[in-house]
Amino acid sequence: MSPSLPKEIEHIENLANRFSEKIKLRSLAQIEHQAQSMPLYAMEIGCTSANAPCLILTGAIHGVERIGSQIILVYLKSLLKRALWDKRLADTLDNLKILAIPVVNPWGVALKRRSNHNGVDLMRNSPIESQNPSYHLHAGQNFSDKLPWYRGNPLQMEKELQAIDAYINGHIQSSRTCILLDLHSGFGTRDRLWFPFAQNHNPPQHLAHYYMLYHVFRKSYPHYELYQFEPQWHQYTTHGDFWDWQVMKNQDNGKNCFLPLTLELGSWLWVKKNPLQLLQFNQLFHPIKPHRVKRVQRRHSTLLDYFIQVLDSDLVVQLSPLEKQKYQRQALKLWFQ
Ligand SMILES: [Zn+2]
Structure with a gap:
């Protein structure tokens, strides 16, 4: 029996239908597998100026990590509903754009797999070779597509990544500031916010801006001790990280600032609270009990609102050279000593 369309993809279509004046739905690609195809959708909301x-x-991006798609979809729905009566929010949405690709790996979701239908781990598939010698299998491997973390062919990335690369690059290069949040689940018991790099221990070009995001959030929400904010290599290094690759491609492009972040939800906590989840692999990455799904969806809306406010206030652009130096120093001390 062929797998049915994931319910997250139905949610995308329903939401786009319901808010057809506010959401522009784009099909970036059709991903074919065994004579069946699934859409790779992007939703565009807000301002259209470059x-x-x-x-x-x-x-x-990892098919078993569906909670990320659901957080995005629930958040966008709430945002658009609020913008119907909240005039300030409606103005904010006129000033910036939101691009959402809630299901990067539709076949992975449909088949309940981390990889895509070709067995390729889409977070190990980019042409980035880690120079860190002490890596493990999970850093990405080329032995077999039957094992996890299979890299596939980095010189010809999978269709999903090629489509996303083609789509986001224009926006990354033309927007004066671009914050990207990629949602994952499954590592550890804490929620982590990772910035590049995954491939090596070097500070990224926009380190001061990452420090600013961390610092302003902490100051503004002192009781909100939720995220471990750190460079990804503090936990592990990998080959083929798609965001590392995007950063490398865009780092010398002058005036604008591209800040990708990975939100890695600590799903081991859900498992600890509900050990029955251990019985099924794909459930390790997704809370099962409805109240927990709701709670997880809710607790990250503050962070998403925060990013929107940072962008609307142009905090990144307005950072003075002096502040930048200060943040750079503090960041090096906190994360790179
Ligand atoms: Zn993941």
């Missing part, structure tokens, strides 16, 4: 600040949200 240099407007931009928030990009991506989920389910």
